Amino acid sequence: MAQRPKIDAFVSTTKESFAFTPDEISFPRPPTHLPHPEVRQSQELETDQECAAAFVFFRTRYAAMVASKTIQSYDPMLWVIDFAPEPHDVYWENLCLPYRMLWIRKTSVFIGTIIFSVWFLLPTTLVQGLVNLDQLEDTFPFLRGISETKYANIVSGYLPSLVLTCFVLIVPPIMLMFATLEGTVSRSSRKKSACCKCIIFFFWNIFFYNLFTGSWWDRMGKLTVTGLKDMATLLGNLIPGQAPFFMTYIMTTGWASLAYELMQPFVLIINWIYQIVLLRKEGYGDLYTFPYHTEVPRALLFGLLGFTFCILAPLILPFLLVYYFFAYFVYRNQLLNVYITRYNTNGSYWPIAHNAAIFSLIVMQAVASIIFGMKNFGTASTLAFVLIIFTALFNLYCRHKFLPLFNNKAVQDLIEMDRHDEHSGKIDEILPRLLSSYYQFGGFHGNHPTDLLAAEYKTFNSADAGHKM
Structure with a gap:
């Protein structure tokens, strides 16, 4: 040997x-x-x-x-x-990496992800500063008078979510780059790793950080948290106060992303460049696989928003229902008629969606228990806390019952x-x-069948056999 x-x-x-x-x-x-x-x-x-x-x-x-x-x-x-991996799933650039270097790569990527998450707190803080113009003027006196301009409503209403959306656009490509540096040998594993990183990033930087810094400008200096009751009071003030911001974010990111999916402007521009500039009659012939690392984290983040705000700010639910209603038809059409299948995911994203749903349920039940306790509803608060235990037990049962079928x-x-x-x-x-x-x-190029016995596969390989041998 x-x-x-x-x-x-x-x-x-x-x-x-x-x-x-x-x-x-x-x-x-x-x-x-x-x-x-x-x-x-x-x-x-x-x-x-x-x-x-x-x-x-x-x-x-x-x-x-x-x-x-x-x-x-x-x-x-x-x-x-x-x-x-399947033939079209192999990521050849990482295939020959030394195995003993993989843990160094993963550790470096982990540190890089943390640094990027900390850096992303700067634009998130900027966004919350635009939302709270009055408190921003009190904190920085040289900005006084900005809230009295005629564009103040646009700045505090629509601009923060638009700025956050622009910064969020760079997250999936960077996470995909981090997943590539980890040394995964398959394209599906690379995209799955990027998807998990984006979910954790969105849950922390977009949801929790925006939630707890949304009222920092006017509440952190006035409210001293000394116990669970003060924490419950702070939480009860934070969630309803951030509901308008997240409603606008759903419209800016969720609804707009569905329109972007239908129009595919990037592919149209590339095809136009191939036909007009490069003078190729066939245009841009290569097709894309479904961007799981971009769409799945967004859908799961909106699910977390719905579970969390349904108790204290239920007005956000119609915005989410509209998004999920149209998202079903849009993504169904894209998967069947637009994107291609070069490899099978074998249901590997279902455990990710399950874990995100369980986490959202636990957050909702924790919020309900705290709010009921703050309102002196002891029985309801206790029952909500018991629900957390049952949800955790249900998750443990699912991991033992169904997770091995996805991993083996x-x-x-x-x-x-x-x-x-x-x-x-x-x-x-x-x-x-x-x-x-x-x-x-x-x-x-084109849609490659993953089944080696398919008739299309035989035709494709026979056509390319001349230059391969």
Whole structure:
């Protein structure tokens, strides 16, 4: 076995059964002395050749699953095995990164995310200063008179949410860059990691920070928090006071984002440049996958706003209902008719949505318990607190019952699919396509089917076989 701690063996268990078929041109390949008995050794590889990463294909899904869950040597860092992404899901730039450097990358990204979150507090504070012009004048005397201008209502009403929306636009690309620096080897994992970072960022910087700094200008200097009762009083004043700002934010960010999704102005401009400036009749032919890291955090943030404000400021609910009503039809049309599917997410975003919903419920129940206690409704406050316990228990039950189905593959299903492939003869069909499937420099234009047995996949690869071989 090659003493190379950077080697990653990727075991593929996508829809079909596999045997090892090394690519002669594109990606790095494993040494010929791989110890697994089901690997078909390549005769063209040199005996002592080493590589940073390798794709290892098995003839059955069950064998691939077993190999991915076992340690191949006494040194766990010698052969690090994980499931391989689908062919169009591979992020080739990170494929050959040394495994021992990944924790350094993740730690650096974590620190960078914290620094970016702290920096983002500056525009958020600016936004709240625009909302509270009267208190801003008291804090900074040189700004006196700004609230008496004829544009004061526009500045304090619409401009803060517009400024915050402009700053928020840079968050998803930066989080996607951070996710890339982490060293993920698949595009889906990269987008999922960026989605999780955006959710945490939005929940803290947009919701909590705006909520607790919204009345800082006039309440923090007058109210001394000495106990739970003072905290409840502060919370009871904060939430209703920020409802108008978040209503405007929903219209500025939520409603406007739906119109942006329908019109796709960026794609229209790029297509116009290709046709008018570059004089290409076909225009811009490459299509996009659905931006989960942009749309999912926004939808979950609005859910948190709805759960939190439904008790003290229920007027925000119609704005959210309008957003979710039109969002269903807009995103359904975009997923079916506009965006393409280059890889399957396999429901990996459902646990993220579940965790965000549970967190929103707990925040709502905590607010209800505090408010009922402030109003001297002891029974209602106690029952709301009990709801928090039941919600946490329900989340624990779901994690034990359903989360393993998203993180792992059922052996029973794998064996049944292996038997079906064996009886139907699909193995002989798929083996010739492996060589052109995992190809680093292949073109990814248009909608690529993820199923290697699809007729469209066969047509696509046969058309490109000339320049690949």
